[in-house]
Amino acid sequence: MTIKKQFNNLHAKNLISVVGPTGIGKTRLAIDLAKHFSTEIISCDSRQFFRGMEIGTAAPSAEELAEAPHHFIGHLSVQEYYSIGQYEEDALQKLNELFKTHGTVILVGGSMMYEKALIEGLNDLPEADEENQKKLQDILENEGIEKLQGLLKELDPEYFEVVDFHNHRRLLRAIDVIWQTDKKYSEQIAVSQDSRDFNVIRVGIEAPREDLYDRINRRVDIMMENGLLDEAIGLEKYKDLTALKTVGYTELFKYFEGEWELDFAVSEIKKNSRRYAKRQLTWYRKADNIYYLPLGYSQNDLDGLIKHINEQT
Structure with a gap:
């Protein structure tokens, strides 16, 4: 051109x-x-x-x-x-x-x-839930990022396949949204x-x-x-x-x-x-x-x- x-x-x-x-x-x-x-x-x-x-x-x-x-x-x-x-x-x-x-x-x-x-x-995803974030932060501090990785893999294996699972913020956000909506994060961001x-x-x-x-x-x-x-x-x-x-x-x-x-x-x-x-x-x-x-x-x-x-x- x-x-x-x-x-x-x-x-x-x-x-x-x-x-x-x-x-x-x-x-x-x-x-x-x-x-x-x-x-x-x-x-x-x-x-x-x-x-x-x-x-x-x-x-x-x-x-x-x-x-x-x-x-x-x-x-x-x-x-x-x-x-x-x-x-x-x-x-x-x-x-x-x-x-x-x-x-x-x-x-x-x-x-x-x-x-x-x-x-x-x-998608218009929900704002962070303060109570969920506190729970997840406690898990991160007491049980390590591996526990969060396991949680996300169980809740949403499709998103776990592509997420940077060393980035704890991504894990916290995805799990929080899943807990709030009772829907997979991968499905909610797909539309x-x-x-x-x-x-x-x-x-x-x-x-x-x-x-x-x-x-x-x-x-x-x-x-x-x-x-x-x-x-x-x-x-x-x-x-x-x-x-x-x-x-x-x-x-x-x-x-x-x-x-x-x-x-x-x-x-x-x-x-x-x-x-x-x-x-x-x-x-x-x-x-x-x-x-x-x-x-x-x-x-x-x-x-x-x-x-x-x-x-x-």
């Missing part, structure tokens, strides 16, 4: 959502598409919202950020609490702003619920309540699982070479904050506390990253509207994707 054609069809708002598991190469594809369409990129990677976590979250490099304008990358302090509802509101506002000058905008990230929040909208006035085209990259896992393992090694250990040292004082309860940091904090050896901590980062990728694959496998490129896609593959996108707009 030429720039001229793009601007002559501004009434046709198109959001290209680049999805896929961690480590598959979404950043590069998003930039390639942004450059082709002369447009900008919105991130829905909730880990990359926070400054100071660039290495551990594989945030776009300075060179990549210079290739295309990005939004929602490092715009928050790790000390800030930022809910999915706030993201939905902020990202919709930014998207509508970008649609004033661009017929096409790129969305990219592997945080499944954040993509869903922007492209579909989330969109908000209409969207833009066309969504979902694209991704696929690879054999062993190739993906090899990429993840190598990426963790590269992170360590690039200074992940020093980055984690600088963030250790924030280890109890939500932003830092994520893969790549929680394992190194255990090393700092003397609980684990460094080699074991790094192996756990790799293992937990692979587990997260598996949950992402489970989520995306349920969708039938994703156009996939192969890992290491060629220019011909990219041209085929562009043709597919143009046919959908």
Whole structure:
């Protein structure tokens, strides 16, 4: 699509959502598409919202950020609490702003619920119940996060398959809502309540699982070479904050506390990253509207994707 054609069809708002598991190469594809369409990129990677976590979250490099304008990358302090509802509101506002000058905008990230929040909208779920939250907090403090994980797995195995079960806030929220409504959380967030006035085209990259896992393992090694250990040292004082309860940091904090050896901590980062990728694959496998490129896609593959996108707009 030429720039001229793009601007002559501004009434046709198109959001290209680049999805896929961690480590598959979404950043590069998003930039390639942004450059082709002369447009900008919105991130829905909730880990990359926070400054100071660039290495551990594989945030776009300075060179990549210079290739295309990005939004929602490092715009928050790790000390800030930022809910999915706030993201939905902020990202919709930014998207509508970008649609004033661009017929096409790129969305990219592997945080499944954040993509869903922007492209579909989330159900109007009940506010947190104070009594439930107190019960759950007591369970967390006295019996550990494993007890909450077991509770959620029993109450809603479908949501447990895709949730970041190391994030206690996600567990508390889901169990609270299930207790209040007597319905599975996965069912309640599956139905969109908000209409969207833009066309969504979902694209991704696929690879054999062993190739993906090899990429993840190598990426963790590269992170360590690039200074992940020093980055984690600088963030250790924030280890109890939500932003830092994520893969790549929680394992190194255990090393700092003397609980684990460094080699074991790094192996756990790799293992937990692979587990997260598996949950992402489970989520995306349920969708039938994703156009996939192969890992290491060629220019011909990219041209085929562009043709597919143009046919959908």
